[in-house]
Amino acid sequence: MTSTTITVRRARTSDVHRIRSLVAPLADERILVAKEAVAYYEGLQEFRIAEGPDGEVIGCGALHVMWEDLAEVRTLAADRRWRGHGVGHVLLEALLADAVEIGVQRVFCLTFEVDFFRRHGFEVMANQSAVDPEVYSELLRSHDEGVAEFLDLARVKPNTLGNTRMIRTL
Numbered sequence: 406m407t408s409t410t411i412t413v414r415r416a417r418t419s420d421v422h423r424i425r426s427l428v429a430p431l432a433d434e435r436i437l438v439a440k441e442a443v444a445y446y447e448g449l450q451e452f453r454i455a456e457g458p459d460g461e462v463i464g465c466g467a468l469h470v471m472w473e474d475l476a477e478v479r480t481l482a483a484d485r486r487w488r489g490h491g492v493g494h495v496l497l498e499a500l501l502a503d504a505v506e507i508g509v510q511r512v513f514c515l516t517f518e519v520d521f522f523r524r525h526g527f528e529v530m531a532n533q534s535a536v537d538p539e540v541y542s543e544l545l546r547s548h549d550e551g552v553a554e555f556l557d558l559a560r561v562k563p564n565t566l567g568n569t570r571m572i573r574t575l
């Protein structure tokens with residue numbers, strides 16, 4: 406089981422059930438935030454899927470655009486049986502390539518996996534200065550929970566407790 410047997414592709418509607426089953430145990434542990442099925446269908450085009458050698462879905466991850474130069478890596482999850490075999494790595498590389506293609510220069514993430522993201526060029530955010538006050542006030546208009554987490558709003562603090570805010574410039 407090495408990364409050479411892992412392929413990454415765009416998500417399909419038929420993957421939503423599996424994405425939810427990857428997220429569910431992590432949501433129980435408060436590592437990821439679970440969403441309603443409709444949210445995964447609506448956000449499907451943000452998702453990449455990792456497939457094992459037999460075509461089984463062994464991981465997922467999404468890139469959510471927040472602003473002209475800013476996106477978030479979210480819902481990055483590797484099947485527990487495949488941890489440490491490069492699933493997270495190939496997914497994150499694909500999502501960062503998507504960011505470049507889309508025209509985003511900075512990628513944010515909120516995570517407990519600080520070492521993993523650091524090894525992929527992310528740095529711990531020292532403060533809120535990733536966006537200027539004008540963009541901050543525009544982002545406040547978003548209804549997206551991840552954007553609220555990025556802004557560190559009080560209403561999402563229970564979701565973000567213990568997580569580290571990290572950013573990478575591409």
Ligand SMILES: CC(C)(COP(=O)(O)OP(=O)(O)OC[C@H]1O[C@@H](n2cnc3c(N)ncnc32)[C@H](O)[C@@H]1OP(=O)(O)O)[C@@H](O)C(=O)NCCC(=O)NCCS
Binds near residue numbers: 495
């Ligand atoms: C973060 C996460 C996706 C990483 O997935 P993963 O598939 O285990 O990640 P990788 O295998 O690419 O990397 C893990 C380790 O395996 C090692 N590794 C990578 N490729 C390897 C390979 N081909 N063979 C053996 N080991 C390998 C790496 O050295 C890496 O070490 P590091 O974590 O110290 O950097 C996974 O831990 C996870 O699902 N976490 C829960 C959800 C989460 O916190 N997501 C992040 C916030 S959205």
